[in-house]
Amino acid sequence: MADIVDLDAGTVVVGGGGADYATQQKLLLKYANRHGLIAGATGTGKTVTLQTLAESFSRAGIPVFLSDVKGDLAGIAKAGSVDAPLNEPFQKRATQIGITLDYQAFPVTFWDIWGERGHPVRTTPAEMGPLLLSRLMNLTDAQEGVLNIAFRVADEEGLALLDMKDLQAMLVWVGQNAKDLSLKYGNVSTASVGAIQRALMVLENEGGNLLFGEPALELADMMRLDASGKGMVNILSAEKLMNSPRLYATFLLWLMSELFEQLPEVGDPDKPRIAFFFDEAHLLFDDAPAALIDKIEQVARLIRSKGVSIWFISQNPADLPESVLGQLGNRVQHALRAFTAKDQKALRLAAQNYRPNLDFDIAEAIQAVGTGEAVTSLLEAKGVPGIAQRTLIRPPLAQNGPITDAERAAIIAASPMGLKYGKSLDRESAAELLAKRAELAAQEAADKAAAETGTAKGNDDIFAIPREHNRGRRYDASIQIRDEAPAPRQRTSRASSSDTIATAFGKSLARQLGTKTGQALVRGVLGSLFRGK
Template structure:
């Protein structure tokens, strides 16, 4: 038995599966594709998470596309984060190419061009189904971690949420949150101090600055109603294929805070909403997070801990998470250790740091008698990858340099006309694209402040009226006293006036008689 036959048996026996699976390509040995030595991923282990990594232009996006297509064909809904804007082509069939036919002949798999059911979603003002969530749905703990608040500031946030709950003040968007922050240290200061203790203006000022930072990255578009219901990610079309939900993120590459905020809120909502699946035969939903470093680079330590916890726990809900990035070192080790499937495209060694990173990457894969992993990582061609998966018993499958199958859908973006047509047929647009701004904490607190100010003005006017009455009473009292004194003096005045008159008359007469 020659080495090719031995290798063929090694790969096929290691990839043998009793349940449903996705064949992603055929194994390669010494640069030659071994036809029929298929590398398979059991559906049963697709909730064990995974990584697709490799240098720019090596085929990461196409591998993601292949997995998404095959999951959809199996009736499993998919959620894709499309940061580069090149995944919308899933809605149209591949135009085919002789090189695709040649590739599939080598692999030993038939090629079929087809389109898939696609829903376009958006976080920003781009066209698509709008994704929103309310501040209340985040809760004080998650929001504090996203804003990277101190322990004291997190305590203030908890008090603010408690006050809003106690007083039935809905926290829907960021203007609600900013309003309650202002109210707690100004108009409502005495009320808060009496019921919840004194709130420091330094703490509320620091929280406000963090909110403004988040707002500047476009979070004001995300926070609000109508909240997106995660169950709408689980739709199946009339042919039994799972919807591929594509979130267009091409305009938020420079706003990683918004991206990580959204991702964490979505994962938290899925974990809280989806029922426990246990060790099921297929995932409920599979999520692909492209440019995953955008989540981790800007994440604080508490936020990373939260992500790590969710990655560990969410698989019990039947959800698989797949991170797509250039280098495995972009993903924290605590998260990387939770990933069962690894599809590693070529890495390039241009610098000493690159060579060091390649050695570290090679250590993440099982040892193989057939490969020098470090060498293979730098010699893989476009559309080729080192693959290590988990079998149905949770054990790693044999490491295989793999020629990946080609996507069945278009490997390019939709035209503007095709995109407009796709959006016009969306069944979710009517549900989520109408902006709702119902009465919430902002309006209710303004109403409360206006009412308090009106009561204060009324009380002030009443006091001023009473003061005027008192002053009028005092004036009348003084006037009456003067009048009484005047009456007592009148007889005396009359006597004095008569005497003066008489003296005057007699004085004149005396003068006349003397003459």
């Protein structure tokens, strides 16, 4: 019996193919960074395929990130058992494929945006950038433009946008100074500012405010190995997150863009530096503008040279745009159901994406494969697509299914990530700085008004000489007293009730925009790419 991972040959066993499923189908780690697709109807075995691939990468010393949308991938943290209900069929399948089913657990770190079923995972508005935030809030082009202006001014003024309240405070200031900002940056509509604020409120109600804050997630904390050399399996708890599909898709897209931006070029490594599984991938592309899809395709194409292996998991290959689908060299196609004319067309298109096999009709095979089987095409030497094969997917080595809440809590408590990410930080940033500047500007305005008022009263007491006091006096060259009526008293300058603290600060800060230069904040690659749009 063979092991599932052969590091000397640089391969992992995906399953068994051929007429009797005894011919092992192997994924070359050297070409795993050419990305992959796992597709199939509900209940056909996509989740088990995802788990077996994640286990294989981990055993090969490759860290993994995956989202757990149903809660049943947590079993990777616990070894499988001979007493498990599926042990007998799994052992039979392993014998058929020709592998040793050595049950074992894998190192796991649980993450959760809400911090309930894993360590809190956060980013900042500055890191996510205006493009992804606009996508997250479904903003119009005009509203996205206003959001870009808010980020630009924050950069120039050195106002860090670290959490939701920073962004809200910055938008308030932009709205109050819309007229002055429009002269420099283009039209700033207060209606657009209001629309963005409403979208932020909706996002906050959905729990999006928990995503923004510090300490922000560091990629190095995901790309770890345990003491035995296994890659860390990072599991994002997404059961609750799936109730906000746009938040789910935007977060994973941000994470993918961060990998692209931060990792150095490595060319074609012997194995990936990290494997990234994007479950329910259709959510990434639903209602996405063409420009965003183009950038996703660009990142998928270029991130290969940084040693990142991306796997999209969806029910149908048609859920992904052709430009992205063309970047996926390794494919595992579980059964597709063709009950309608549209389904039959999608089935034919899916079959056309495979290198033909003279032994069977691919379209028929995609309909006929059972649960746990798939039609696979894995890249061969020199990156050539492999001939399509009917493949029996190998069984997982870890537990197939969820773990108990107590077991999850024990794993979370033992993780060193709890000390780093357990408590949120609230550093001085845009909201606090804007409040301080507003308070200072208001105090200066009040002092100035008081000084001018005091000077005006002094004029009345000292220099205002009544007209009747001059009558009948002799002319003295040393004292020249004018007989004409005194000049009207100047109106005392006082701060009106409409000059609020925020307005006073806004006018003061707007005058500085042309001269003060701030250090620009670094944001995600998709945002930086779009600045050239």
